[in-house]
Amino acid sequence: xxxxxxxxxxxxxxxxxxxxxxxxxxxxxxxxxxxxxxxxxxxxxxxxxxxxxxxxxxxxxxxxxxxxxxxxxxxxxxxxxxxxxxxxxxxxxxxxxxxxxxxxxxxxxxxxxxxxxxxxxxxxxxxxxxxxxxxxxxxxxxxxxxxxxxxxxxxxxxxxxxxxxxxxxxxxxxxxxxxxxxxxxxxxxxxxxxxxxxxxxxxxxxxxxxxxxxxxxxxxxxxxxxxxxxxxxxxxxxxxxxxxxxxxxxxxxxxxxxxxxxxxxxxxxxxxxxxxxxxxxxxxxxxxxxxxxxxxxxxxxxxxxx
Numbered sequence: 001x002x003x004x005x006x007x008x009x010x011x012x013x014x015x016x017x018x019x020x021x022x023x024x025x026x027x028x029x030x031x032x033x034x035x036x037x038x039x040x041x042x043x044x045x046x047x048x049x050x051x052x053x054x055x056x057x058x059x060x061x062x063x064x065x066x067x068x069x070x071x072x073x074x075x076x077x078x079x080x081x082x083x084x085x086x087x088x089x090x091x092x093x094x095x096x097x098x099x100x101x102x103x104x105x106x107x108x109x110x111x112x113x114x115x116x117x118x119x120x121x122x123x124x125x126x127x128x129x130x131x132x133x134x135x136x137x138x139x140x141x142x143x144x145x146x147x148x149x150x151x152x153x154x155x156x157x158x159x160x161x162x163x164x165x166x167x168x169x170x171x172x173x174x175x176x177x178x179x180x181x182x183x184x185x186x187x188x189x190x191x192x193x194x195x196x197x198x199x200x201x202x203x204x205x206x207x208x209x210x211x212x213x214x215x216x217x218x219x220x221x222x223x224x225x226x227x228x229x230x231x232x233x234x235x236x237x238x239x240x241x242x243x244x245x246x247x248x249x250x251x252x253x254x255x256x257x258x259x260x261x262x263x264x265x266x267x268x269x270x271x272x273x274x275x276x277x278x279x280x281x282x283x284x285x286x287x288x289x290x291x292x293x294x295x296x297x298x299x300x301x302x303x304x305x306x
Contacts (some may be wrong), residue, residue: 001190007014007055010178013233014092018219019161019164019219022161022215022219023161024089024163025208025269026164026168026208027042027043027045027164029168029208029209030043030168030209031207032045035050035245040069043152054150056113057113058120059111059149060111060112060113060117060118060173061093061202063109063111063266063269064111064119065101066210066237066261067101067103067109067121067261067266068102068117069099069100069119069262070099070101070102071097071098071099072099072100074096074304076125077100079132079135080100080122080127080135081098083120083132083135083136083139083283084098084120084138084143086141086239087136087139087143087150087239088143090143090238091143091146091238092145092147093115093118093143093146093147094115094118096110096112096115096118096119096120096143096146097118097119097120098119098120099119099120099121099122100121100122100123100124100127101121101122101123101124101261102123103123103124103125103257103259103260103261104123104124104125104126105123105125105255105258105259105274106123106125106126106129106248106251106252106255106257107122107123107125107126107252107270107271107274108120108121108122108123108126108139108141108142108146108149108271109121109136109142109269109270109271110142110143110146110151110269111150111151111269112146112151113151114147114149114151115146116209118146118151120142120143122138122139122145123259125255125257126138129250129251129255130251132165132246133241133243133244133247134176134244134247134248134251135248136239136241136244137235137239137241137242137245137246137247138235138245138246138248140234140235140236140238140239140245140272141231141232141235141245141271142231142235142271143202143235143237143238144230144231144234145227145231146237148230148231148234149236151269152232153227154264156161158248161216161217161219164212164216165213165216165295168208168210168212187201201230203230203267220306221268221291221292224268224292224293225291225293225294227290228293228294228299229294229299232245232298232302232303233302233303233306236254236303236306242303242304242306245303245304246300246303246304247281249272249296249299249300249303252272252296253296253297253300255274258276259274259275261285262274262275267292268292268293270292270293272293272296273292274291275290275291276291285302
């Protein structure tokens with residue numbers, strides 16, 4: 001289990017670095033098609049910094065608001081608050097704020113920039129269907145995200161990839177309207193020598209911009225899937241009872257309800273992919289590739305092996 005946790009941490013670091021490199025490559029491609037490579041890097045960096053700061057300070061509020069989550073007191077939900085408080089003590093972190101999302105589908109997520117500014121939200125459906133042991137398994141999973149600062153990692157990666165995709169879409173829109181590339185191409189035509197190399201770089205830059213949305217989504221989803229495996233393992237360690245989370249995941253897998261307010265922007269934050277069709281069985285190859293989460297049956301299998 002400890003080897004799995006270490007491996008997942010290494011994979012997450014590699015993917016974060018890859019997201020940074022991806023953004024830099026998009027910026028450089030913009031520079032090749034517009035002015036110069038360094039100019040593109042500066043533009044990409046400025047967009048990433050702006051988006052990162054906004055996500056760092058206000059990202060959790062936007063996520064909670066988009067999910068229609070409502071904060072509840074200990075008097076309103078004593079069982080939920082008691083479980084959150086107990087696992088926060090076990091994890092050695094401050095008690096997160098507690099929210100409920102008005103959805104029938106059982107699910108949960110954690111958000112915030114650090115353990116001192118964190119929140120855990122569960123759906124009403126989760127509270128209605130889980131016994132205490134299963135609820136502890138779910139909260140243990142989300143508390144692991146808080147403890148490991150995964151809540152910030154997910155935001156940073158989503159921001160970097162989002163900046164790259166935003167930049168590529170901006171350039172491509174202007175490209176089709178003839179606003180970009182004309183001056184660059186004319187200067188290339190008037191230069192002597194290096195025409196073949198310029199053409200190759202131009203083609204590579206254009207191809208990278210076209211593929212940016214697909215490549216960016218794959219990077220973001222890879223980070224999300226690794227984080228879920230890690231949180232499953234660490235959550236089971238916090239509760240010291242893997243069968244609790246196993247039973248919760250089985251109920252989530254077999255739940256007859258789909259989430260009504262699910263959206264792709266926040267899908268990677270949830271315990272299970274909110275856009276998944278209810279009661280679906282084994283995932284197809286395409287679903288495994290483009291899903292925000294690992295197949296739920298694979299997660300159950302790994303927990304059973306602990």
